Amino acid sequence: MCQPEATPDRRIDYDFWNAAGSIDFGMFFAARPFRRAKRDSVHWRIPPCLRRLPDTCSLPATEILVRDGTMVVVLGGAGFIGTAIRRELRRRRLGVWNLSRNVVDYTRPEILRDHLQAREVQCVINSAGFTGRPNVDACELAKTECLAGNAVLPGVVRGVCEELGIPWGHVSSGCIYTGAKADGTGFTEQDPPNFSFRQNNCSFYSGCKALGEEVLEGADRCWIWRLRIPFCHRDSSRNYISKLLRYRRLLDARNSLSQLDEFAAACVDCIERQVPFGTYHLTNPGSVTTREVVDLIRRTGLADREFDFFETEEEFLQLAAKTPRSNCVLDTDKAAAAGLKMTPIREALERAMCEWVWE
């Protein structure tokens, strides 16, 4: 299941990968000079402790905590996307630390700074944000939260990471675009958002995501990872395939989508392989319409019923939505050129459906 592994009673959810054997603490201490590296250096080194941990390690998490081991801090790591990123970091035997607002209020710069400074943190991943439940319509009624989580917080993280010279990644969204380019191709990272407050055509959520990226313009040592409509093989209320299976009526639209685990792997690849900083569209190459996904659902035997569709987007907006939705196609050439591998969209969808695990 794509469910968070929350540990609310612990001050820090320190989910360092913890198997059997012994750990070389030299790995941790050797990382110290990294944090003090010159901020203006063009390249940054992967600190030794970001190399894979030995397969064998019997120390309890608390002991590692006492040693103050260095690692990747994931803000909002218990959320849907943060959980996938932490799972990938652990799979690669990299150290990961989840920060939750209810234990360390990372939305306050002084608290975040003190927290990162007190620990040997090599990299920060901001997977925090306000998405609205059950969908982005909820953001129209929770504007303060939405603005704080999606537009203000990225600036806070930027300020602190730049001050401390820590490289960091920001989970953004492709929902700052609508449609495709005039020639039918997807938007590239160079294209300015066309679904934002500046165009005055967007949902409050998309507007805030676009603002959050504006705040990061010219950011130092920062990756912006644009995610779009996540799906995977684990049935969950946040999974796009699960939503299609359960919604009473569907809107047919063409979109780029992100296979959740591949998205997480691409984020971690950026860190491990020192991919140049900048913005990346981390969606699976290609695009699909809702009807095409539904066809795949039926063909793979995930469901054999008929699916009901809204006649038009206007009908959908009138009957089922409070705010316009982004439906868009993204170009993934830049990510592919950087070696960030994502499976073509139809193949990725088919695989998720064939490996489907019901909740």
Ligand SMILES: NC(=O)c1ccc[n+]([C@@H]2O[C@H](COP(=O)([O-])OP(=O)(O)OC[C@H]3O[C@@H](n4cnc5c(N)ncnc54)[C@H](OP(=O)(O)O)[C@@H]3O)[C@@H](O)[C@H]2O)c1
């Ligand atoms: N899920 C999607 O479909 C999707 C698609 C594209 C982009 N994204 C982006 O990916 C990021 C993570 O999304 P998600 O689906 O993982 O969301 P999620 O499950 O709701 O988790 C986000 C986490 O962010 C933290 N947070 C920090 N400030 C917040 C605020 N003001 N309001 C609410 N939560 C806040 C919370 O963690 P703590 O309280 O534990 O700190 C929360 O658990 C967001 O930036 C989102 O915009 C998501």
